[in-house]
Amino acid sequence: MSLKKENSDQSKPGIVEAARRAQIIECAIETIAETGFVEASLARIAQQAGVSTGVISYYFDGRDALMRAMAAHVLTTVQVFIQPRVDLSRGPRAALQSALAAFVGATAAYPKHLVALWKIAMAGRLDLYPTDYRPMENARSRAFRNILEWGQREGTFRAFDMVSMVGAIIGALDSILMRLNAGQQFDVEAAGRELAEIFDRATRSDQT
Amino acid sequence: MTSKPDSPDQKPSFIEAVRRAQITECAIECIAEIGYVNASLAKIAKRADISTGVISYHFASKDDLIRAVIAHVMDTAVAYIQPRIDWSNPRAALRSGIEAVVAYYAAHRDYSLALLKINLAGGAGTPTEPYDPEIQERRQRVMREILAQGQEDGSFRPFDIGVMVAAIFGAFDTVPRKVAADPPVDLPAYGRELAELFDRATRAD
Numbered sequence: 001m002s003l004k005k006e007n008s009d010q011s012k013p014g015i016v017e018a019a020r021r022a023q024i025i026e027c028a029i030e031t032i033a034e035t036g037f038v039e040a041s042l043a044r045i046a047q048q049a050g051v052s053t054g055v056i057s058y059y060f061d062g063r064d065a066l067m068r069a070m071a072a073h074v075l076t077t078v079q080v081f082i083q084p085r086v087d088l089s090r091g092p093r094a095a096l097q098s099a100l101a102a103f104v105g106a107t108a109a110y111p112k113h114l115v116a117l118w119k120i121a122m123a124g125r126l127d128l129y130p131t132d133y134r135p136m137e138n139a140r141s142r143a144f145r146n147i148l149e150w151g152q153r154e155g156t157f158r159a160f161d162m163v164s165m166v167g168a169i170i171g172a173l174d175s176i177l178m179r180l181n182a183g184q185q186f187d188v189e190a191a192g193r194e195l196a197e198i199f200d201r202a203t204r205s206d207q208t
Numbered sequence: 209m210t211s212k213p214d215s216p217d218q219k220p221s222f223i224e225a226v227r228r229a230q231i232t233e234c235a236i237e238c239i240a241e242i243g244y245v246n247a248s249l250a251k252i253a254k255r256a257d258i259s260t261g262v263i264s265y266h267f268a269s270k271d272d273l274i275r276a277v278i279a280h281v282m283d284t285a286v287a288y289i290q291p292r293i294d295w296s297n298p299r300a301a302l303r304s305g306i307e308a309v310v311a312y313y314a315a316h317r318d319y320s321l322a323l324l325k326i327n328l329a330g331g332a333g334t335p336t337e338p339y340d341p342e343i344q345e346r347r348q349r350v351m352r353e354i355l356a357q358g359q360e361d362g363s364f365r366p367f368d369i370g371v372m373v374a375a376i377f378g379a380f381d382t383v384p385r386k387v388a389a390d391p392p393v394d395l396p397a398y399g400r401e402l403a404e405l406f407d408r409a410t411r412a413d
Binding site for chain 1: 367368372377380382385386397398403406408409
C-alpha cells in the first residue's frame, strides 16, 4: 500500500506503464464480460493478464479504481467510434439514422467492452461510471433526445412523446447488445439498418 | 439436500405448485418493498409465515427463486395480455397487444417494482437477466405471430422480424421504469404512444 503512483491525470505515466495499464484494463473487460462483475476479482483479472495481483495494485488503487478506469476507457472508446459517424450535416432524419447505425456499429465493434459496462450497471454500481453517465438520462439518451427535438422543432419529425421514443430507441439498442451477449448469431449491420428504418418511420412527420 | 422433489423437469404436485406460487408472490412483494439485496430468504420466509427451510425445500437457491419470480411475472403477463389482443387484423392486434403490455404493468405495480429492483441489483450469473432465452421466447411468441401474420397478408412491410421484436421488447422493458416514475406518468397514454410508434414502423406503405 506504499509507493503507489496511480493517478492517470496528474503523474503522466511512461509509455511502458501506460501500455501495462491498458493491458490490465483490457483483461478486466474480458474477465467481467465472461464471468460477471461480482466474480471478476483482482485475482482473476491478474490471472487473465498473466501478472500477479501485486502488479495490478501497483497501477490501480484497488478493484474499484480499476473498474472506474475501465468504465471510463470503454465510454471513451465508444465515443471516439460513434462521434465521427453521426452525420449532423444533412438534417435530423439523416442524423437519427446515422446515430442509430453508429451505436449498433459500436455494439458490433466492441461487444465485450459494452457487455462489461452493462454488467457494472446491472450490478448496481453506476457509481463506477464517469459522472456524466450515471443518471438515467445519460449521454446516450441525451444524444438521441437532441436529435429528436431538433427534428420536432423543424417539423421533420411528428409530435411524438419524447420519453417513449427515447425509451424505445435505447431499449432497441440494448436488446441488440443482449442478443450478442446471449451468443445469438445475426447480421449486426443489417440489424442496424433495420433499426434505422424502424425509427425513421416511427419518427418522421406525415408530410415528409 | 436429500430427497428434493422438484427438478424443473419433474412436474410438481398440486400442493407443491401452490406452495411455490405462494412463496413466489411473497418474494415479489418483499423485493418490491425492500429491494433485491435486502430481500433475503429469511425475510421472504417471514413474510410468507413459513420457515426458511420450507423455501429451501422448494427452491435450490435465491437465484432459483428469482428465476421463478421472473417466470411468474412473464407468464402472468402473457395470460393477461392474450385475451386483450384484438385479432380482427394484424395492425389492430399489434396495437392492442402493445397497449395491453403497458396496461399489465400498470395493473401490477409490485411486479414492475420487483423487476426493476432485480434488474438493477443483479450481478452476473444472477438470474436477473430477463434475457433468459427460454422466458424470452415464451414472451415473444405471440408478438412474432402477429408480425408474421401481418407480413403474410401484406398489412406489414417486409422488415426483419427478429429486429422488430427486439425493438418492441426493448420498448417494453422501459415500462416498469415508467410505472415506478415519480411524478407518475400517464400510462395509458404511454401505451398509445408505443402502439403508434410501432404501427408506423411496421405498416406497409
